[in-house]
Every structure is written in C-alpha cells, then in structure tokens.
Amino acid sequence: NAGVTQTPKFQVLKTGQSMTLQCAQDMNHEYMSWYRQDPGMGLRLIHYSVGAGITDQGEVPNGYNVSRSTTEDFPLRLLSAAPSQTSVYFCASSYVGTGAHYEQYFGPGTRLTVT
Amino acid sequence: AQKITQTQPGMFVQEKEAVTLDCTYDTSDQSYGLFWYKQPSSGEMIFLIYQGSYDEQNATEGRYSLNFQKARKSANLVISASQLGDSAMYFCAMREGQAGSYIPTFGRGTSLIVHP
Numbered sequence: 179n180a181g182v183t184q185t186p187k188f189q190v191l192k193t194g195q196s197m198t199l200q201c202a203q204d205m206n207h208e209y210m211s212w213y214r215q216d217p218g219m220g221l222r223l224i225h226y227s228v229g230a231g232i233t234d235q236g237e238v239p240n241g242y243n244v245s246r247s248t249t250e251d252f253p254l255r256l257l258s259a260a261p262s263q264t265s266v267y268f269c270a271s272s273y274v275g276t277g278a279h280y281e282q283y284f285g286p287g288t289r290l291t292v293t
Numbered sequence: 294a295q296k297i298t299q300t301q302p303g304m305f306v307q308e309k310e311a312v313t314l315d316c317t318y319d320t321s322d323q324s325y326g327l328f329w330y331k332q333p334s335s336g337e338m339i340f341l342i343y344q345g346s347y348d349e350q351n352a353t354e355g356r357y358s359l360n361f362q363k364a365r366k367s368a369n370l371v372i373s374a375s376q377l378g379d380s381a382m383y384f385c386a387m388r389e390g391q392a393g394s395y396i397p398t399f400g401r402g403t404s405l406i407v408h409p
Contacts, residue, residue, distance in 0.1 A: 211396050218302075220401040221382060226394065234394065268338065272395075279326055279345070280388045280395045282339035 179204050184269050184285035191259040191292045199254040199288050202267030208274040210252040211282070214238065214265040221227045221268065228274075258271055266290070296320065297385050297400035304405050306375045313360070314370040314403045322346075324390040327368040328397060329359065332382040335383030341383075344368060375407045 185200045203210065211226035213236075223236030241263060242290040243255040252271075256263060266289050270282035306312040306409045318327065329341045344352045344359045352359040360369040368387075372379055382404050386397040 192320075209395065213399070219400060220297075220299075221399040223396060225399065226396045228394065231383075238398070253321075266336070270338075274395070279328075279343045280397070281328055281340050281343055282330075282338070282397060283340075287336055 180281050181205065182269055182271055182285035184288050186288060188289050189285065189291070191256070192289065193259060193260050193261060193292060197256050197259065199256075199269075199290070201252045201254065201285060202250050203252075203269075203271040203283070204250065205271060205273070205283065206249060207271035207283070208249070209272040209280070210246065210253045211236070211270050211272075212242070212244065212252070213268045213270065214263075215268060215287075216265050223226075223266075224254065256290075261292045264290060265267055265293045296375075297387055299385055299400035299403050301403045302401075303406045304403055305370075306405065306407055308377060308409050309374055311371060312375055312405065313384075314372070314383050314405065316368045316370065318366050318368060318385075318387045318398060319392045320366075320387065320389050322389040326388045326397075327359065327361070328366075328388070329370045329385045330386065330399075331359070331370040332384065332402075333378075334381070338384075342370070348378055372405075377407050377409060380405060380407045396399075 209216045212224040224243040225280040227233045269285040327344045331339045385400045388397040
C-alpha cells in the first residue's frame with residue numbers, strides 16, 4: 179500500500195493563479211481532510227470529507243474548494259492564490275469502523291509558496 | 294477558545310532522561326480521543342499514541358506514555374529514556390464525537406531538543 183500520496187511536493191505560484199493539490203489514499207478510508215501548517219500555528223483544518231460526495235468546512239476554509247467524487251481522491255483547489263496561502267499542506271485520511279480511533283494517516287505534505 | 298493548548302513552545306532534555314510535554318484540552322463531549330504526533334525535521338507526521346476518554350488505564354507505546362487526567366482535562370506525553378532521534382516537534386490533538394465530526398483538532402506544538 180502506498181498510503182496517502184500528495185502531489186506536487188513543492189509548488190511556486192504567482193498571486194492570482196489557480197491550482198489543484200492532489201491527494202489520494204489506497205486504504206479505503208472513509209474520512210479525508212486537508213490541513214495547513216504555518217510556523218507557530220500547528221495544523222489547522224481547511225476542509226474535510228466523511229465520504230464520497232460529502233464535504234464540509236473546517237477552521238480556515240476561505241480561498242479553498244474541495245470535492246470528493248471517489249473514496250480514494252480528495253483534491254484541494256486554490257481558486258486565486260494569495261501570499262497568505264503560502265504554507266505546507268497536509269492531506270490525511272482515517273479509518274472509520276469498529277474499534278476505530280480515527281487517528282490520521284498523513285501524506286508527505288506539499289510546500290506551497292505564493293509570490 | 295482553543296480546544297488544544299500546548300503551553301511549552303520549546304523544551305530541552307538530556308539524553309537518557311525522561312521528559313513531559315504538556316497538553317490541555319477543552320470539550321463538552323463525553324466521548325473523545327486524544328492523540329500525540331511527532332514531526333521530525335524531515336516533515337512527516339508520525340502517530341505516536343492514542344487515549345480514549347473512556348479508557349481507564351493510561352496509554353503506553355514503548356517509551357511513550359500518556360498521562361491522562363480527565364478531571365483536569367490534561368493529556369501529557371511522557372517520553373522515557375530520551376534519545377537524540379526524539380528531537381522533533383510534538384503535536385497534541387483531540388477528536389470529538391458528533392459535535393466535532395471525528396476530525397482531530399491540533400495544538401500549536403512543542404519543539405523538543407535532546408542534548409547528548
């Protein structure tokens with residue numbers, strides 16, 4: 179199993195450009211989520227999904243869109259990049275079921291710089 | 294109000310000694326779970342230990358133990374016999390039940406440096 183994969187690993191955007199951060203998992207996990215990590219702020223939840231076709235906002239959703247058409251994929255779209263979106267982005271998934279603790283399995287992260 | 298508070302931005306410990314990283318949480322749910330994650334300088338997030346709110350015993354995983362004090366709403370991580378490889382950021386997180394969607398909320402982290 180590859181676990182949770184994210185592409186790209188690094189990206190530089192200009193202000194106003196759009197892009198999609200890709201996230202995929204091969205563990206058949208129901209729950210998927212996107213976090214951003216900024217220095218001194220920990221990980222903050224952007225959007226999450228509890229199953230295909232179901233998404234909801236987290237703590238810092240502005241400027242980001244998500245969709246979940248399959249169990250495996252959960253892309254994050256930046257509609258019009260701003261320097262404030264410079265961050266490290268982590269995708270995570272978690273198992274739901276009998277005995278589940280809901281711990282997050284994380285991808286390796288995408289380091290995004292917006293100039 | 295923050296759901297997870299980690300009051301120690303940085304901690305130092307001598308190799309082979311024990312260290313406690315503090316975490317307090319805020320929830321009105323009866324059913325919740327607490328996690329600790331390690332993030333080394335390479336950047337990946339590594340799950341260390343889990344404690345459920347109904348678990349009567351403190352969780353342990355090798356050199357990691359979670360000192361769970363429910364009445365005080367604290368879930369401190371204890372690392373015994375510190376090693377140089379323990380130098381990393383450590384994050385405390387909590388997932389709540391229905392009200393919290395089961396998606397964990399993270400604290401701001403504690404940077405641990407282990408000295409030889």
